[in-house]
Amino acid sequence: MRKSEDTLNEEMLPAERRQHLIDWFKQNQAGSGQDLARMLGISVSTIRRDLDVLAGEGLVRRTHGGAVAIRSRSSYEPSTDLSQRTAVEEKLAIVREALTLIEPGQSLLIDTGAVICHRLADEIAKIEFPLTVITNDLYVAKQLTYRDNITLIVPGGACRVGSFSLLGEPGLGFLKNIHCDIFFTSATAIDENGTSETNLELGHMKRAMAAAAREVVLIADSSRFMSCALHRTVPINSIDLIITDAGLLEEDRAKFPPHKPRFKTIDRTQVAVPDADDIGPNTPS
Template sequence: MADQSPSEMPLSDEMLPAQRREHLIEWFENNHAASSQDLARMFGISVSTVRRDLDLLASEGLVKRTHGGAVALRNRSTWEPTTDEARITAAEEKQAIAREALTFVKPGQALLIDTGGVVCHLLADELAKLNIPLTVITNDLYVANALTYRENIALHVPGGALRFGSYSLLGSPGEEFLKDIRCDIFFMSAAAVDETCVSETVLELSQLKRAMVDAARDVILLADSARFMERALHRTVPIERISRIITDDGLTAKSRERFPSPSPAFHIAPMQPQDRA
């Protein structure tokens, strides 16, 4: 029995809690994230049981809770999720953050949209629904596709070499283009954030983001709470370069107090009833 994988051995609500949690821990050792509903379906237990187990594992520092489920804790120095993993990780939080970011968009603005973050893809999907004049510059092919054929949006894609497995165009073409750009807002994503800096796992991505920061009047960081109090390998910019941070309420007030004040200013994205699970 002990040699069976979690997917091969259904759990039950009647199983000893310690046994259930042992198998959940094993699952998270091999997988990045899941919703409570998915875990309940996979293991044949109730959603309420999954939530109680995840709460306890989170209190022991074994996983990090999200509104819809949980994510495995990883060393973010060099590790990053695939795009598919990122789409299901803190999905509700990212959607709420994108909606809150939209409140800072005004007609006639020039916006820089970051590459490499699913939250920026969600923001692009929201921007595509607007009917106001905007100029958008991005090196992300998903963002560009979402905003293509929108008569109200002047879209610029500086270009570069596509990073395999992503939508990111990296390299000197984009960085050179950005030297002469002056935008109103740069909506930025990040692999990791702490009270000193924003950081990335890939050097070329970090270099492009620095050029984007330099090209914008205001820098608004969009990051779910699972990315905080971590540091990736490549330092992008000091935290003082960030004007505002939009995140979810999973980032505690105690953690926020470690950041300099008054800049960056924190905005906690409100969750809608359908977001909570």
């Protein structure tokens, strides 16, 4: 009697399975245990053991329910295409929680250079009450153009090659003379000291935006945490609230200061899609 495909895969040599995982993590930032087990046709318990071995060798970092790739180079920056395919549901859940902070008449700064901020712009475009939005991101600006209720301000700058980011002057000079209600930001890397980026000019822009806001809200999926890129940007004590998903391990969360920033952890399975009328400060979280 012929063995099933699942049985054959379970009998694959452990070293062979782990090499498949190593190759997969070279192309992908994060994966859940269930998805990886399904991909290899093995049990979740087997994939957990394999991920534990790879984590022990320093090749991945274990998260709640899966693992993320460890990038040893501080200059590593995931491509826009990879970012768009990583933690899709988690990003959407984080964005929907961020929407509950927005009130009519507020002025918002929206970060540049992050896919999750693009998803935030997609959702803000559905809001009907009046807002002022300032951004140096061409994608964000495009999504909010022709919205009668949104006053859109794009300070300008030179476009970074391969991205939607406008960096340098006149944007930096403009930001020194404004004061907004909320700055929604993300980052290439986040640890207990703050955020960091691979690009120096991008770091300058993010610091200027943070200084121009009453409240700084960091929105990022858990794969961005506990790593550090080349250029420090916003220090941890300048961030008021971090919204992330449940993949951030409690032992890593405990490394952050106890009182500031505050943390809001989102379980993607518990997040309902809000109606436009529900967006605002009274939306239950």
